[in-house]
Amino acid sequence: MELDTVLMSRLLTAMTLGFHIIFATLGVGVPLMISIAELIGIKKKDPYYRLLARRWTRGFVISVAVGVVTGTAIGLQLSLVWPNFMQVAGNVISLPLFMEVFAFFFEAIFLGIYLYTWDRFKNQYIHWLFSLPIIIGGGFSAVFITTVNAFMNTPDGFTVENGTFAAVNPITAMLNPATPTKVFHVLSSAYLTCAAILAAITAFMILKKKTTAYYKKALKLTLTLTFIFAVITAIAGDSSAKFLAAHQPEKLAAAEWHFETEEGADLLLFGWLNDAHEAIGEIRIPKFLSFLAHGDFNAEVAGLEETPDEYWPPLWVHYMFDLMVTIGFFLPAVALLYLILSKLKKRDEHNKGMLSLIVLSGPLAMLAIEFGWIYAEEGRQPWIIRGYMTVEEAATSSPHIGLMFFLFLALYVVLGTLCIVTLRKVFRDNPAEEELEKLYPSVEKGDKS
Amino acid sequence: MVSYEIIGVSVLWIFLYGYLIVASIDFGAGFFAFYAKVTKQDHVVNQLIARYLSPVWEVTNVFFVFFFVGIVGFFPETAYYYGTALLVPGSIAIILLAIRGSFYAFENYGSKQSTVYTFLYGATGLLIPASLSVALTLSEGGFIKETNGTVSLQYLELFTSPLSWSIVALAIVSVLFISAAFLSFYAARAKDYPALKLVRNFALFWSTPAIIAAMTTLIFLSQHNERHYESMLDLWWMFGLSVGFFMIAIWLLYRGKLYGIAFVSIMLQYLFAFFGYGIGHYPYLLDPYISIHESATHESMGIALVIAFIGGLLLLVPSLILLMRLFLFNADYVKGKK
Ligand code: HDD
Ligand code: HEM
Ligand code: HEM
Numbered sequence A: 001m002e003l004d005t006v007l008m009s010r011l012l013t014a015m016t017l018g019f020h021i022i023f024a025t026l027g028v029g030v031p032l033m034i035s036i037a038e039l040i041g042i043k044k045k046d047p048y049y050r051l052l053a054r055r056w057t058r059g060f061v062i063s064v065a066v067g068v069v070t071g072t073a074i075g076l077q078l079s080l081v082w083p084n085f086m087q088v089a090g091n092v093i094s095l096p097l098f099m100e101v102f103a104f105f106f107e108a109i110f111l112g113i114y115l116y117t118w119d120r121f122k123n124q125y126i127h128w129l130f131s132l133p134i135i136i137g138g139g140f141s142a143v144f145i146t147t148v149n150a151f152m153n154t155p156d157g158f159t160v161e162n163g164t165f166a167a168v169n170p171i172t173a174m175l176n177p178a179t180p181t182k183v184f185h186v187l188s189s190a191y192l193t194c195a196a197i198l199a200a201i202t203a204f205m206i207l208k209k210k211t212t213a214y215y216k217k218a219l220k221l222t223l224t225l226t227f228i229f230a231v232i233t234a235i236a237g238d239s240s241a242k243f244l245a246a247h248q249p250e251k252l253a254a255a256e257w258h259f260e261t262e263e264g265a266d267l268l269l270f271g272w273l274n275d276a277h278e279a280i281g282e283i284r285i286p287k288f289l290s291f292l293a294h295g296d297f298n299a300e301v302a303g304l305e306e307t308p309d310e311y312w313p314p315l316w317v318h319y320m321f322d323l324m325v326t327i328g329f330f331l332p333a334v335a336l337l338y339l340i341l342s343k344l345k346k347r348d349e350h351n352k353g354m355l356s357l358i359v360l361s362g363p364l365a366m367l368a369i370e371f372g373w374i375y376a377e378e379g380r381q382p383w384i385i386r387g388y389m390t391v392e393e394a395a396t397s398s399p400h401i402g403l404m405f406f407l408f409l410a411l412y413v414v415l416g417t418l419c420i421v422t423l424r425k426v427f428r429d430n431p432a433e434e435e436l437e438k439l440y441p442s443v444e445k446g447d448k449s
Numbered sequence B: 001m002v003s004y005e006i007i008g009v010s011v012l013w014i015f016l017y018g019y020l021i022v023a024s025i026d027f028g029a030g031f032f033a034f035y036a037k038v039t040k041q042d043h044v045v046n047q048l049i050a051r052y053l054s055p056v057w058e059v060t061n062v063f064f065v066f067f068f069v070g071i072v073g074f075f076p077e078t079a080y081y082y083g084t085a086l087l088v089p090g091s092i093a094i095i096l097l098a099i100r101g102s103f104y105a106f107e108n109y110g111s112k113q114s115t116v117y118t119f120l121y122g123a124t125g126l127l128i129p130a131s132l133s134v135a136l137t138l139s140e141g142g143f144i145k146e147t148n149g150t151v152s153l154q155y156l157e158l159f160t161s162p163l164s165w166s167i168v169a170l171a172i173v174s175v176l177f178i179s180a181a182f183l184s185f186y187a188a189r190a191k192d193y194p195a196l197k198l199v200r201n202f203a204l205f206w207s208t209p210a211i212i213a214a215m216t217t218l219i220f221l222s223q224h225n226e227r228h229y230e231s232m233l234d235l236w237w238m239f240g241l242s243v244g245f246f247m248i249a250i251w252l253l254y255r256g257k258l259y260g261i262a263f264v265s266i267m268l269q270y271l272f273a274f275f276g277y278g279i280g281h282y283p284y285l286l287d288p289y290i291s292i293h294e295s296a297t298h299e300s301m302g303i304a305l306v307i308a309f310i311g312g313l314l315l316l317v318p319s320l321i322l323l324m325r326l327f328l329f330n331a332d333y334v335k336g337k338k
Helices: A001-042 A047-083 A083-115 A124-128 A132-152 A170-172 A179-208 A213-245 A250-254 A288-294 A317-343 A354-376 A402-426 A432-439 B005-036 B040-074 B077-085 B087-109 B115-139 B155-160 B162-189 B193-222 B226-234 B237-257 B259-281 B299-329
Strands: A160-161 A164-166 A265-267 A284-285 A384-386 B142-146 B150-151 B283-287
Touching: A001 A124, A001 A179, A001 A213, A001 A354, A001 A402, A047 A083, A047 B040, A047 B087, A047 B142, A047 B150, A083 A164, A083 A170, A083 A384, A124 A132, A132 A179, A132 A384, A164 B193, A164 B226, A164 B237, A170 B162, A179 A213, A179 A284, A179 A317, A179 A354, A213 A288, A213 A317, A213 B087, A250 A317, A250 B040, A265 A288, A265 A317, A265 B299, A284 B077, A284 B193, A288 A384, A288 B077, A317 A354, A317 B283, A354 B005, A354 B299, A402 B087, A402 B299, A432 B283, B005 B040, B005 B115, B005 B162, B005 B193, B005 B259, B005 B299, B040 B087, B040 B162, B077 B087, B077 B115, B077 B150, B077 B283, B087 B115, B115 B155, B115 B283, B150 B299, B162 B237, B162 B259, B193 B226, B193 B237, B226 B237, B226 B259
Parallel strands: none
Antiparallel strands: A160 A164, A265 A284, B142 B150
């Protein structure tokens, strides 16, 4: 019974977060893409880009709505499902949670303004300026919530007296050792994912219909951004790994099935474990783990043997890590291939194979986000606050949690389905070509609206 | 020097009051939109409702998030007691809020008119205040028990308590009353006279149940929590002012003029009642388990939160003013010309 409530609590949280993070990632990244498109449109006086910004925004408001309601759900669930965690940790980390609300406020207000003022100002830059607070608000909500998650991994900024937290320093708690790399990686991967998804949608449209100037410009823009952010994300991921090696070695060791501390450690990809904890069928890259962990091929990497058995994270996180990293190399490769093809005069970069690869990148990027989070959260097990409180101690004691799980499952199924149905309808009823004619009848003469 | 926990609780109470007003407008509007559709009057008012709600519904939601994040921040003990006890009612409220918010977006931005969406939108508008008001009932004590370190909610007592039902009734009728009064003001500004006629009638109609529900709640409260009731009696002047503003509002609505002032009077009516109730609650956040002074967070955190709050306000107030100038007080926008 006791264990059941803990298990159901974990499942409920995992499900809500796994669902929220899809929309949260869109909420962080898509405004940046919209803003870039609108700025190019205004600068170049090119109606195509402005239409792009408009159409992306129209899809965005629908995903934001789901982001807001699922975010409200996870925010309340933190207290409802993990009352003991919030009671203890609330003393140390409520500052970023509180500031996050202001970021939402800021974002929500300007999103309302941005949406309803497309043609209200003579000077088009004023409308564009309203996109900046949305980017900042979304970005900072990610920053603040990530500091909370970082705190759970490397708690800091307090002392323990008589079993309770004392001498609290909220700023130190926020700027704990995990914060810099985590924030960097979360932001860059959100931008990468949104660029990849928008590219995927564009490629899909080209496959289904035909190439038009509108789609070509969109594809070029989104894939350029995908490439840039993919490189930045890889750098950020690399610094995350170096952070783990220094502060949370058991998480990295679990991801790499690295049991014994050794120098010049190999990087393992995929494979499986036998009963004696030996990897079989893996791809082995010599000495690369040492490089990933310390930037030196011969450095020593701590193995799981240094952590007592009962504090080992589950070993299946290996697959989560590998999948994320594989996708991390796939995405820039696809984008680069496209960019090279488009430079070569002889080649048509809009061939079926290329477009299919791009279509694939979008969902893969979102999957990488999910894998990354599952790795990060499972890799912290059994702790909820590493070294201080276990997940089991933190969970609610309410026996109704199982029922709630199924209620929320039903809710997310309905929300997810309706969101997709609505999005498809919005764009099908309103094709880009028609809208271009309606909004900017004088396309060649430049844009005066 | 006022202590940070008093500042904290005051700020939270002010925000809860803000949520009460803006959310009531939103929730009630949903119900009226549905009612108008069923009675085939939707062409009269729904345009009006949509123009106000579209740009602001997300902002309304943040008021609520602010409150629950703030209360756990300033008073982490509340997470333990309320969190455990409210798992079921809280989850139901989340689900209703989720349905409401997302369906609103699906219908409005998705350009699909569907009676099912409108129905859900209207029904949740009444169910959400009902489920949220449970938290207020619980705070009176007697419904949450802690035995051997486990907190549980006494469902039977809750569902058979006249106090809890009267609070639910008060919440629902207040929502309808506040919302109708605001829509009257908005319709008058938009010079939309057919809509004005309709919503003004709503406002006048719901005023009577609102005041009756308030009185009933007071009576049941006196039976349930004597201490709270006595401290509220000491604040009799606040409730007197509340009734006074109620009278002014009704009179103005009845005479059909100065709708802006009428709505402000209703805001003041609820302000005084809400603060009279809240101050009477002092010092308990949950009678008798959580009191403000014992459950407050560490001083350093409390001060950090107050500073963050001031910083946040400096950012938000100008933005909110901009939002209101663009949508609420921009005559052309209200009239539908923009
Ligand atoms: C598009 C998404 C994406 C991509 C392509 C990558 N990552 Fe990642 N990764 C994330 C999205 C992500 C994430 C969802 O944002 C995580 C989860 C928690 C976090 O801090 O970021 C994450 C976590 C995460 C962690 C754990 C950090 C921690 O728990 O503190 C490490 C070590 C890496 N990543 C390393 C990499 C490497 C070496 C990559 C190779 C290119 C890589 N990631 C690509
Ligand atoms: C938004 C991105 C996040 C995602 C996708 C995510 C994902 C997950 C997953 C998959 C689990 C389940 C682990 C299990 O099976 O036990 C989990 C657990 C949990 N996460 Fe995260 N997490 C995220 C961020 C956060 C943040 C910012 C917090 C803190 C405020 C947090 C708090 C928790 C808690 C309390 C649990 C339950 C305990 C546990 O199992 O570790 N998560 N999360
Ligand atoms: C435990 C983890 C989390 C909690 C408690 C949480 C809480 C919330 C809440 C309460 C909202 C709704 C705010 C509103 O009413 O407008 C929200 C939305 C949002 N969240 Fe989360 N969140 C979590 C994880 C994350 C993560 C990891 C990110 C970013 C990587 C994120 C980014 C956002 C963004 C950008 C929004 C705005 C809505 C949108 O644009 O889609 N959240 N979140």
